[in-house]
Amino acid sequence: MTNLALDQARTVERPSRAQMLQRDFTVQRFWDENQDVFANAWAEWEQTQAGKVNQLDASLYDPKLRAAVEQAWADPSQEAAVHDLWTEVFPGVYKTQFFDPEKLSTLRNYMAATADAGIPLRPPYGISLNRGGAMLDPRSEGYLAAPNFQDFYKGLMDSYMRPISRLLFPDVMGYDTQTFGFSIQWQADADTSLRAHTDASSVTLNINLNLPGEEFSGSGVRFFDRETRQVSELTFEPGTALIHHGSVAHESMPITQGERSNFVLWLYGDQGQIPPLGGSTTPIDPHIRWVKTPSQSDGFAPF
Secondary structure, eight states, X not given: OOOHHHHHHHHSOOOOHHHHHTTOHHHHHHHHHTHHHHHHHHHHXXXXXXXXXXXXXXXXXXXXXXXXXXXXXXXXXXXXXXXXXXXXXXXXXXXXXXXXXXXXXXXXXXXXXXXXXXXXXXXXXXXXXXXXXXXXXXXXXXXXXXXXXXXXXXXXXXXXXXXHHHHHOGGGTTSOSEEEEEEEEEETXXXXXXXXXXXXXXXXXXXXXXXXXXXXXXXXXXXXXXXXXXXXXXXXXXXXXXXXXXXXXXXXXXXXEEEEEEEEXXXXXXXXXXXXXXXXXXXXXXXXXXXXXXXXXXXXXXX
């Protein structure tokens, strides 16, 4: 089988790290001119991986979360079972077991294979030029366009993140039509931390992808409460997730040993709209929460 796009993608001349950090005009042109080639290359690459990497599917989710979410989709009046799985660990910040730790190796192996595919992936250089990171959403140039990954990503955003966000944060309804996501990797000898910031999102979901036994030191996420001035540093266990309004200030503390891998996923409204501080918490009928939201990408990307 001839993989013309894959061969072309692997040999194309790429922008330098310095050019990406400086947002050189040639970087945007590089992604624009090669968009179709890279998309075709990912489809060809996926065909070469048949039998080498496992498919990504719903079996990756924590069994309790998966069962509760599926029950809520079948009968929205049962959504309390989903809510009960999330624990508020800081004002406005909730935590749960999101992925099954015993299945995480499937996802990690898949992501490692994409990193070794030889197809250019755009790192999330809006926040930092993270060497181990990649853009995940089709609205981003140089995104991970492998068809199986995109099917999994869309299911995660539409079937899990959006209804859960509406359940925990009722004010995001109407400000959750657009999706955005990236992977990121913290390494003690490379990208180590990210200073305090808020996100340009209505809701942020941060999922730790470390495998059981894959230890690291440092790299907690420190949160700041606007009203009480409270500061807490939270840690991640394999497959656990934190979810919060994007307006909650937070920072990634320096990692001192090992690596930490994460998915960072956002929801926001058309053209970047987010709910106002102190927005409505009026109760919402569960049957409105657990519906598919027909929405077309508006093409707006925060970075």
